Amino acid sequence: MSGGAVTGTVRLTVGQATVRFLANQWTERDGERQKLFAGCFGIFGHGNVAGIGQALLENELHAPPGERLRYVLARNEQAMVHTSVAYARHKDRLQTWVCTASVGPGSTNMLTGAALATINRIPVLLLPSGTFATRVSAPVLQELEVPYAADVTVNDAFRPLSRFFDRVSRPEQLPAALLGAMRVLTDPAETGAATVVLPQDVQAEAFDWPAELFAERVWHVRRPPAEASRIAAAAELVRAARRPFVVAGGGVHYSGAEAALRDWCEQTGIPVGETQAGKGSLPHGHPQLMGAVGSTGTTAANALAAEADLVIGVGTRWSDFTTASRTAFQDPAVRFVNLNVAGFDAGKQSGLAVVADAREALAALAAATEGYAVDDAYRARQGELWRAWDARVEAAYHPPVEVTGALAPGLLTQAQVLGAVNELSDPRDVVLCAAGSMPGDLHKLWRVRDPKGYHVEYGYSCMGYEVPGSLGVRLADESRDVFALVGDGGYLMMPTELVTAVQERVKVIVVLVQNHGFHSIGALSDSLGSQRFGTRYRYRDVQSGRLDGPALPVDLAANARSLGAHVIEVHSIGELEVAIREAKAAPADGGPVVIHVETDPTVSAPDSGAWWDVPVAQVSELDSTRAAHAAYVEHQAAQRPLLTPSDPEPSA
Template sequence: MNTGTVRLTVGQAVVRFLTAQWSERDGYRQRLFAGCFGIFGHGNVAGLGQALLQHELAGGAERLPYVLARNEQAMVHTAVAYARQLDRLQTWACTASVGPGSTNMLTGAALATVNRIPVLLLPSGTFATRVAAPVLQELEVPYAADVTVNDAFRPLSRFFDRIDRPEQLPSALLGAMRVLTDPVETGAVTVALPQDVQAEAYDWPVELFAERVWRVARPLPEAADLADAAALVKAARRPMIVAGGGVHYSGAEDALRALCEATGIPVGETQAGKGALPHGHPQAMGAVGSTGTTAANALAAEADLVIGVGTRYSDFTTASRTAFQDPAVRFVNINVARFDAGKHAGLPVVADAREALTALTAALDGHAVDPAYRELQARLWQDWDARVEAAYHPSAEVTDALADGVLTQGAVLGRVNELSDPRDVVVCAAGSMPGDLHKLWRVRDRKAYHVEYGYSCMGYEIPGGIGVRMADPSRDVFVMVGDGSYLMMPSELVTAVQERIKVIVVLVQNHGFHSIGSLSESLGSQRFGTAYRYRDPATGRLTGSRLPVDLAANARSLGATVIEVRSPAELDQAIKNAKAADGGPIVIHVETDPTVHAPDSAAWWDVPVSQVSDLDTTRAAYEEYAAHKTTQRPLLAPIEPIERTDS
């Protein structure tokens, strides 16, 4: 074993340490950190910035390349998307300057932790010594001199530490790696680095920089839990699986498919779990919940047993606890996290999804649902698939009612879906399109659907698409983004131009917030404040004519190749041209009508309505809301003692 010390700054030590970390699962190893995103300013320019420069000049750029971002929040989104595309086995570090540079990463930290995606954040801080306090961009708190703006990362991080002395660094870095590679605990990991500490030299033990392999575990299910789960499945007449993101992160798609084909149990998918079964599989009922298919939701309403696999049961998945209406419905929850496995008073099977599904299939050998239940699945899906076809290819009655050059959103999604390759990835996050994609998109590959809906963060789409493409350059990436979300974070197009990263951005212009406009209307608020309009001088309200915003010109000014389309035929050609292109980002600009909606999911989402109002629309919406509330259920039915014969 090497012994001795090496003298490095804290920043230099961090960089050298990160290059020596590896993750491993099923015998396959990869570097844990693909690189470091950053924006330099005072606080990190002479610390981590100097260390990354030194690393690059020494020929180490291939091990930890540096990529310049344009927005600190966006670079975290890119790291998150990269890690998700690679099943959380590899990620990026992100560094930012003191004050606003670092706090700009807070939204990204929340997104990573909500979605349980590993990303390492290295925010800079003010002086640990406080010799020059207060310094530029320092927060002064009268009651606690040790509080800094970086304390805001604490509730958003799965691990947090601040390095006030070099001696604290080794334990902090090792703790950070433990959490980043733990499928239960992972999320945003924050190691805050005051600016003076980053530049401070120390004699480090050389063992700190030895290569370390962090094995990502696959916990096995307890035999008793598995036996109880099998007994519940055998006793159920209308079982249903809800597939969440854990299916993908575990690589459990084949195991799920084997279970479904053997038993005939249908599958509804969450946003994170979409694609767990490929489109066209007999048991694939598509999306479930508030943005679900009528097929999956009809089965959910009558299910007497719900088998959740790698899902945290968000309100969209359960339609705010109205999706599962059988009074005797029970839950079996397969999840690597005990916290999620215990939801809805379910039987917890705490295990890796792939291992649990494989074991459950063996335990159910010879068992299958009634043939009539399979036939019901086929009928429900056939009806829904016809509705998707109608949305993809709207009738003349629908298209004739549109303004010249305006398409429906469903038709846009349909053309992209049908003209993209099976391995191409669709990326989205916020607005009306995630719901439409969840219902309508036909997934043909396990990693071809990437919608961030845990935090549903506006602005994620373009940096997220960059991360997906960086993770797998063999796939084309279609970023579906509305004008509202585009305006939140168009700056990362410049990063894509700089790095020659090809992403195909389908920019849907509908002159406002489509999703919230529709929601506002349904809640009796008359789309108030959701359209991009001039203020009417006569009324003082934002109800004037449309703003003359040219987003195509904006994208072009940032260096992207832009294709403007005004018909289905032009859209088809634009998609083909974009796929054939090389190099940086391509933006396809298309206008849609926000009043033409995708097929209804026949499900609900709980958003409270004003209980009293002077507005007729609000009063009517509240009556409807109150009616839906009567169908909301606590989902607390206990699992009764199970009689089984153990072999």
Template sequence: MVSKASDIKSPDTEPTVRLTVAQATVRFLANQFAECDGERTRFFAGCFGIFGHGNVAGLGEALLESEIGAAPAFRYVLGRNEQAMVHTAVGYARQKDRLQTWAVTASIGPGSTNMLTGAALATINRLPVLLLPSDTFATRVSAPVLQQLEMPHDGEVTVNDAFKPLSRFFDRVWRPEQLPSALLGAMRVLTDPVETGAATIAMPQDVQAEAFDWPESLFAERTWHVARPLPEQSVISRATEIIRSARRPLIVAGGGLIYSHATDALVRFVEQTGIPVAETQAGKGSLPYDHPQSVGAIGSTGTTAANALASEADVVIGIGTRYSDFTTASRTAFNNPDVKFVNINVASFDSVKQGGLSVVADAREALDALSNALEGYSTSDEYRTRATELARRWDDTVSAAYRVDDDGSALNQNQVIGLTNALSDPHDVVVCAAGSMPGDLHKLWRTRDRKGYHVEYGYSCMGYEVAGGIGVKMAAPDRDVFVMVGDGSYLMMATELVTAVQEGVKVIVVLVQNHGFASIGSLSESLGSQRFGTAYRYRDDAGHLAGPKLPVDLAANAASLGAEVIRVTTAAEFADAVKVAKANEHTTVIHVETDPLITAPDSESWWDVPVSQVSALESTRSAYQKYAEWKKVQRPLLGPAE
């Protein structure tokens, strides 16, 4: 029995290395790896950053040391906008199926809080990114410092506390001793498919520069295993019973299916069973568009084929979906009063939605287990024929929307999408995020590759497109990346074209000039608000924004940022421009004006956006009557208890 500390035998002292907190952070991050299915990859590709007084002498100095030869090297990329840097990291992480990402650092105050939107986007989309915002002095020796928030009731509150509700992990390193636990905690979350999102470690500017003797083991290579949770056999048995009872089953494929590399397993499953597959925005690419079991996009921005089958489905098998309001058409899509749900998801939080059977498991493992359990089961020939016919009709609708008259007339957005789709290679990637194009792409784009479609629609963040496209291209240098962006979203964050030029990252930007917000304009009109405040126009004599169009030259703007710009009007000019852009080794912007009043084919679905219950405007009163009719169809969608 040990009676006093002096009786304890001291272990051999571990060698240490003296580094600043910032230097230790960079060295640690450079040695983190992720492993899935036996494939090991370096988890961080590097660090995006903008330096100011909060991090220039801390993380800035540490990244400089790494850049000029300290081992292991940790790549640094200068961004132009802090929010955009996070978007680029997220685009990279999604293209890499969440197995790799970037760290992002910004200076104290506005630099760091500019990352808040990016943090929200990453967490909502369940995509890993490490944020390293600078913070105020831990010692408070100079308080209040420039850009410090002072709260009379709490001396520890800083602006970085705003990251807490937006992050899946948050810590603040007040002392060097706290760094290891903060870094390990962040890595745990970043590499967990269930928990992943934004991980934020706030770093006071004085602590960043403080030296400490670190154990060498902190910097040893660490490999984080990305697990594939297996389904419980009893749950698979119950799921099998439910599916075998179905006459009109439907699969809703979400992003989790693609992240788990389950597309081949899905092909085997649906070819065995004949069950048709509808896709969410994140799940688009789960099947090639022309696969016999593919019925395309589902929900508010879906196809008439998928939505018709959804309204009749007696069993809905959700795989890796979080059932957003667009997917469920604001809970009007699944109208069979006896519909049952089987939800396959690694996250129990999502698997219990709609009140269905919860199958908490990796998508690939669950599909393989169900394939074995459902041997001999198949949908009827009649149902297969109906699904195929509905899909064929929608494909004819897409072809009609894509059709271009050979008369040299100006293009509309449907035709621009169709031309881009036809002129891009199957291996290429289309990127979009906000405005009318995400919905149009969801229902119209003919996806041919599981990673060929990248629309950020969890947060639908204006300005994501160019920044996210850069991340996609950095993650997939062998693919051409087509960034589809409207003028409203382009104006939010065009500056990242400079980053693309600086880093030699080639993206092809299709810039659609609508002279305003096409999506919100259309939505406003449907809600009786007459496209108010959605056009880029001068004020008229009455003081309303209804005068002539503003003389905004976005093509000239893009050229001023270093991109090659090609102005096009006709289909022939557009085709020539794409050929030039694909042959180029640098970023090219194809500028085309379209008519925002020509919309995509109707999905025959709904999205719940409340309309004013009383109004002096006849247009609003009429819109409210339609809204009230849809509300009658809306239902809780709580399936029978299993």
């Protein structure tokens, strides 16, 4: 795992040793090597300016080119973790960034990012600073004092959010902490946020380190094969199925299994539904692609899911959106096969667990099911269902005059905006989103033409991910334009990294959709009988005392312009198309471009009829809530525990 033998000692501070170690870490998979860390995002304060900050300066000035760790100044600690996650996802989890922050609020601002990384199974290394390990000056500025435990700090909040956690209270502890973090970051089954807490006094402390700590290390990212008996059992279930259905998750992309999935589905005729993370597993137009499945799915995928007698999950963690809160799969005898590198996820849905790399498992399953294929009637049904759905997408992208004519002047529908970006962007461009109504609309409507062309963070669905996430994807691949689609609610959460994009001259295209409130939650509130309460950006009416007055005079275009972005304001579909072309033509090193467009939040995208379980108040004085609860009870009746065993022994 490491290079040649290195002897002797090197006297460095803990901060300097950390930076030198990180600059020499590599990953390898299938014989291809890459630096594990592309660089370090940081915001300095008294907790890290003299430790990691000084070490990064020294590295920038004096390290050999091959041992430099690029430093990028971020504007928000949560945002820099989002940028790192987006970068790592685009790099199939083989590369990521380091994030360093000062003590107290600086470090705890990274908590949301840690949760997002771990939930989405994406590697990122966090170096939160801590208060004094010696406690010589305690209590210091920003120190948490807990009367019952003197060793507790605010950084203990990272423990449940991290896949690895350690605190370096003495220099001697650093090697074990860093090596432990590397192990988790490069493990496809265990990866997520790795947190190594560095107290501010320890960061500046000098120590004589064994020189071998800084030797080049190459971490092999494994591809565990499937057990032959598990493949045989899965093949037996496939051969017995008349209506099999594949659910493709993010593991298809992370293992580079797109071609293996395509080949097997073409061989067998098995249709494919995609999760948010798995979208793009097959390209738009492939005869077996039925599009999104679940609560934000297509009518085609959900119809086949409801009828399936066997469901093969590939690299999915089976979220409630994927299963439509356990209402998607309605065949009384449905069985599940789960191909997943993580045993935890492979064991869900009472399925037959095939714990393996997705690419390896699909190749083995294809060999074991050679000669099997669904019948012609099932193939024909796939085509009919897909053509019907695709026609609905076309109508949403180009709505009839009875829809557009009812809109207020200057307003578009959200589906029109998505359609224009989809049709005018290049096939290799990336669309990025995270929260609000757009992830659901994108999941249903977006036509993916490249495996890496779709990037929606929907494990944590974190508002504010969009701008920093687009920066991460663009840093990962400058040959692709990145379109970040963000509503006004999400934009207001975190526009700060526009400044970082300006500073680094990174071109990202932000399509800022202004609808004066929370589109998604407004619609959800309506459906739950809560009448869009608290979801609109309105003045408080002086007569009613409620937030139902005129729309606020917020000018987000002016805000983006003040942060240094080039802003294009549009008020018609024609102007939007011109703006997209202008943004595409902007120079690669010209910084961010923001397209500002207003939409009508009451016009929804086509509905697939699937359900999402959000409880409704059981008693209420509101007629709207009582009606919503009655509908909720009706939907609940379709929920299934999915406890049927589906783990047969293979036939002799």
